[in-house]
Amino acid sequence: MEPINPSHYPATRAAAVVEHYINYKMGTPHRLYERQQVTSASKESIAGVGNKYHLTFSIKDTINKQPEIICTAEVLYCSDKTSPPDVKFTLQPNPENYTATKDQEFYTKMKNNKKPLVAENIPDKFGNVASDMEPIWNLAIAAAGFVKWKYSTEETLFAMTVIDKVEQQMRDDALELLYNLQIHEMVTQEMISWQIEVTWNPSKGVKIKKQKRLPKRF
CATH class of the missing domain: 3.10.450.10 (Nuclear Transport Factor 2; Chain: A,)
Known part of the structure; x- marks a missing residue:
């Protein structure tokens, strides 16, 4: 050691x-x-x-x-x-689930959407995240944690920077979101486009349904 x-x-x-x-x-x-x-x-x-x-x-x-x-x-x-x-x-200490009420309220609201959520460019060009998009942004960071962990080496340092697009997929048993994200590899300065299909509900947490690296932008 x-x-x-x-x-x-x-x-x-x-x-x-x-x-x-x-x-x-x-x-x-x-x-x-x-x-x-x-x-x-x-x-x-x-x-x-x-x-x-x-x-x-x-x-x-x-x-x-x-x-x-x-x-x-x-x-x-x-x-x-x-x-x-x-x-x-x-x-x-091990943290208590002090966000349970807010999480359940957000989950219920999203499940009751008459039209599936579709949004782009979060944050906006001024770096602002609209208040109603903050839970969507936070959930993207949690989901991107899977990619940033899975592909880390001793020579990498990842940060999620932008949601290019997010689309809600309607289903009964969970909130499902399809994210197109930009992940910054800060050692090489490469911006990596990644697609993550994530499900979440308050009792089971984040689950990654699919994820893939997208072609480079030019």
């Missing part, structure tokens, strides 16, 4: 992977988490397997006024790079 500087790229990029994974697993239209400063980090090289990072940092709900939560995590990057990073995390 080798201690590493918690403020350097290897530690902060691994912590970003944990953030993406947490938002994919726990994010809702009214709750998202952002990593704070990494306070301790070490690296374990496992022969024939890959590099495992051991991390401690806090996470903060970016939408609601809640106390910071301490996160201890392990991120294993496989040497062959054919598998997503193996992420394990523990939160202390």
